Amino acid sequence: MIHNFNPGPAALPPEVIARVQAELPDYRGTGMSILEMSHRSKEYEAINAAAEAQLKALLGLGDEYRVLFMQGGASMQFALIPLNFLPAGGVAEYIVTGSWGEKAYEEAQRVGSVHLRASTAADGYRGLPNVEDCTPDANAAYLHITTNETIQGVQWPAELPLFGDVPLIADMSSDFLSRPFPATRFALMYAGAQKNLGPAGVTVVVIRQDLIERSRKDLPVIMRYATFAKNNSLYNTPPVFAVYMVHLVLEWIKDQGGLAAMAERNARKAALVYAAIDASEGFYSGHAVPSARSLMNVTFRLLSPDLEKQFLAEAKEAGMVGLAGHRSVGGIRASLYNAVSPESAAALAHFMQDFAKRYG
Template sequence: MIHNFNPGPAALPPDVIARAQAELADYHGCGMSVLEISHRSKEYEAINAAAEANLKALLGLGDDYRVLFMQGGASMQFALIPLNLLPAGATAEYIVTGTWGEKAYEEAQRVGAVRLLASTAADGYRSLPSIDAITPDPQAAYLHLTTNETIQGVQWPAELPDLGSVPLVADMSSDFLSRPFPAQRFALIYAGAQKNLGPAGVTVVVIRQDMIERGRKDLPVIMRYATFAKNNSLYNTPPVFAVYMVNLVLEWIKDQGGLAAMAERNARKAALVYAAIDGSDGFYSGHAVPAARSLMNVTFRLPTPELEKQFLNEAQAAGMVGLAGHRSVGGIRASLYNAVAPESAAALADFMQDFAKRHG
């Protein structure tokens, strides 16, 4: 058995893979694969509509929100958000708690006026900023944050602190649909699919209707959120198969019991791995402070780079893949997205305990 801890593209539910395999050659009797059907066909329009409806149902959102299926990953959204939502004369605010928030902030600076509202760079992105020290400007165009930092393993709590009335924009690429959260508090949510939602190739944007309407009208048509909303994400050819897979994953989440079931499943997995860290007498050292620990990406170090390399080699031999930390920081990272089985987390925790006994 392979235990897939890849950070993205990442594990997909085996039931979803099996269903996609069964439907691949002949989708619902149309005589063609989903990989072949036209994005203008009734079959794909039904997939597209079902994916939007299923996602909104899981989030408890109504007609005042739209779901857009776009391309370019979260990195494209780093630019499209300020291009659409940051008019001349206005300022956007950013809270930065890791590498991806940093990249979003840097990209927005190329577009317009932005203010760094808070950052934890000084402590190496190990914690979350003190809310008492954050004073959002209610006149800001929007306030952006990253709910989970995959590289540093830092995550905001699901119930975010009160950040005022400013439109809240969030990169949720790596923890979207991993737990219940108050989706109605957000003006815009975006997520690359390749972690919790499906395969690489599609980016999901959940946007409130008033934010679509306030978007700039002088952008190229393909860069406007309004274009995708007006055309139900079918202005140009969408990533058909990726959206199809996203819809299968959404149905799987619903069948598992929804976001509450995902939260319980993910908390149980993370607890196993963090217990192995905390019970190692310092052999393993977690990067994030306990109050900011991510349930999605568990990041830690071993006493030496040589031991880290040996850990990764032995883990690979034991069928555990994707555990190397991001190339920018090194170390170890176990990504525990929705589709990662609890048995995989238990296997990793057992391996960690054995490795520490042998080398500690």
């Protein structure tokens, strides 16, 4: 058995893979695969509409929000957000708690005036900033946060602090739909699908209607959120297969019990791995401070780089893949996204305990 801890593209629910396999040659009697079907067909338009409705239902959102299916990953959103919402003479504010927030901030600086409201870079992105340092200027165009940092393994709490009244925008690529959260607090949320939502190739954007209406109108048409909203994400050819799989994953999440069930499942998995770290008497050292630990990406180091290489080699032999830390920081990272089973988390925790006994 393979235990898939890849950080993205990541594990998908086996039930979804089985359904895709069954439907792939002939989608519901059409005689065609979803891979060769027109995005203007009534069959695909039904998939597209169902995915939007499913996602809004899971989040408890109404008609004041739209769901857009876009391409370019979160990295494209880093540029599109300031291009659409940062007016001439305006200022956007960013809170940076890790590498991806840093990239978003740097990209926005190429577009306009940006203020770093708070950052935890000085402590190596191990925790979260003081809440009193996070309230943006009331005149800011928007405030941007990253809810979960995959590289450092740092996550904001689900309930989130209050960030003032400016439009709140969040990169949720690695913890979207992993737990309930106050979705109506956000003016825009975006997530690359390849962690919790489906395969690589589509980026899901949930955006409030009033934000669409206030966005710039002098951009190239393909770069405007309003274009995607007006055309139900069908302005140009969408990533049809990826959206189809997002639709199936959303059905799977609902069938599992929704976001509350995902939260319980994910907390149980993370607790197993963090317990192995905490009980190791320093053999494993977690990167994030306990109060900011991610339930999605458990990051830790061993006593030496050589020991980390041995850990990865033996883990691979035991059927555990995707555990190497990001190339920019090294170490170990176990990504525990929605589709990763509790059995896989338990297997990793057992392996960690055994490894520490043998080499500690």
